[in-house]
Amino acid sequence: MQSSKRLFGTNGIRGLANKELTPEIAIKIGCAIGTFFKRGTLIVGYDARTSSPMLAKAVISGLNATGCNVLLAGMAPTPALQYAVKRQRTDGAVIITASHNPPEYNGIKVVWNDGIELSREQEIQIEKIFFQETIRYAEWNSLGETQELPGIIDDYVEAIKTHVDVTKITKKHYHIVVDAANSVGNLAVPRLLRDLGCKITTLNGNIDGTFPGRLPEPRLENLNDLALTVKAVGADLGVAYDGDADRSIFVDEKGEIYWGDKTFALIEKYFLQDNPGEKIVTPVSSSTLIKDVADAYGGELVWTKVGSVTVAQTMKKLKAKLGGEENGGVFYGPHQSVRDGAMTTALILDIMARTGEKLSKLLGDLPQYFIEKGKVECPETLKEAVLKKLTAQVKGLKISTIDGVKIWFEDKSTILVRPSGTEPIYRLYAEAKSERKALELVREYTLKLEKLIKSLKS
Ligand code: MG
Numbered sequence: 001m002q003s004s005k006r007l008f009g010t011n012g013i014r015g016l017a018n019k020e021l022t023p024e025i026a027i028k029i030g031c032a033i034g035t036f037f038k039r040g041t042l043i044v045g046y047d048a049r050t051s052s053p054m055l056a057k058a059v060i061s062g063l064n065a066t067g068c069n070v071l072l073a074g075m076a077p078t079p080a081l082q083y084a085v086k087r088q089r090t091d092g093a094v095i096i097t098a099s100h101n102p103p104e105y106n107g108i109k110v111v112w113n114d115g116i117e118l119s120r121e122q123e124i125q126i127e128k129i130f131f132q133e134t135i136r137y138a139e140w141n142s143l144g145e146t147q148e149l150p151g152i153i154d155d156y157v158e159a160i161k162t163h164v165d166v167t168k169i170t171k172k173h174y175h176i177v178v179d180a181a182n183s184v185g186n187l188a189v190p191r192l193l194r195d196l197g198c199k200i201t202t203l204n205g206n207i208d209g210t211f212p213g214r215l216p217e218p219r220l221e222n223l224n225d226l227a228l229t230v231k232a233v234g235a236d237l238g239v240a241y242d243g244d245a246d247r248s249i250f251v252d253e254k255g256e257i258y259w260g261d262k263t264f265a266l267i268e269k270y271f272l273q274d275n276p277g278e279k280i281v282t283p284v285s286s287s288t289l290i291k292d293v294a295d296a297y298g299g300e301l302v303w304t305k306v307g308s309v310t311v312a313q314t315m316k317k318l319k320a321k322l323g324g325e326e327n328g329g330v331f332y333g334p335h336q337s338v339r340d341g342a343m344t345t346a347l348i349l350d351i352m353a354r355t356g357e358k359l360s361k362l363l364g365d366l367p368q369y370f371i372e373k374g375k376v377e378c379p380e381t382l383k384e385a386v387l388k389k390l391t392a393q394v395k396g397l398k399i400s401t402i403d404g405v406k407i408w409f410e411d412k413s414t415i416l417v418r419p420s421g422t423e424p425i426y427r428l429y430a431e432a433k434s435e436r437k438a439l440e441l442v443r444e445y446t447l448k449l450e451k452l453i454k455s456l457k458s
Pocket of ligand 1: 099100242243244245246247
């Protein structure tokens, strides 16, 4: 957790289990959340981490102590819990998960009555209650109660199926390799795929909070086993999920792994064909590919700051039906405006079934870009001044300052220079039609940044 008076980071409260996030703190956080919700009814669920049941019990104590009733849904994917909020019409949910973070971490995510994570303004209210200790305990005779809530994963899977052509997909008998990183994706995805007539091969299919198979973040370097297995068994595709199964990364039948904005662009293309004129919401760190597809198929692109909560909140505000991120998060509004790994998987199969094409062909047909990344160390105290100076330097160019500085060049190449929210570094993301150009951009802006930082230090 951050040392300044903040509890919430970019996606809920996160910290090392039993070091930063102890049961004592979790009880107090539960009390602050309960005070904020004013005696409502909240769903509580958690991911497969070793510390999750312990922290869930502590949070529930706090919620009950402040008069909130709890429906305990148990272990489940984050999007299944978010969907349960809508379906059960509760006031919200508290989800114990650290998503893609390493096994020793955990987190507390708070969801509003529409299933979407709280806005920053709402988080501030909880932080105020927590730090100013204005918790409102209930009297002994009006404490909250806790009841079990079984069956939410069945409801979730059934809901996803209503958004795709089950008959068409079933006829294809797709063979899919699923790697849910020994976590909660295993509780929903195989069930969904079976209902869609697929043959399933699982990797890391048992639930194990130590994540023995791979780290919970579906990064390219963690997915070699998946890519090899897809080829070895001759599957139609492979799919990997993060620790709480809201993000999904795909591998085509040839074993090639795609980063998330590629699959998002594919979903965007077919969504816009059916829904021309709709708004598409994506962070400024996403590929120009998303803009190309929006332009080609009559969509209106809305760039946001980086972060899934911002995308969801922006979709809510604009009543947009589709959002996506380069890390594999796709927000399909007709189902729910939050990232959802199983929903994304069903959408990809739906596109494959209706076109009759292989995944490699569908993704290969999209415009191609080369992406290069870099980072430059920068003390926290200089970050703001660096950004100001850099923005002034590039003023004549086509820029956006939604989050860091993004520059669009005439030849369709771009670079995003953005201070990290968690580390003393600047991150650089360049994209171009050739690898050489992307590399050049990273090199050029690394030098620029280093020079700026040096001048500000002296
Ligand atoms: Mg996640």
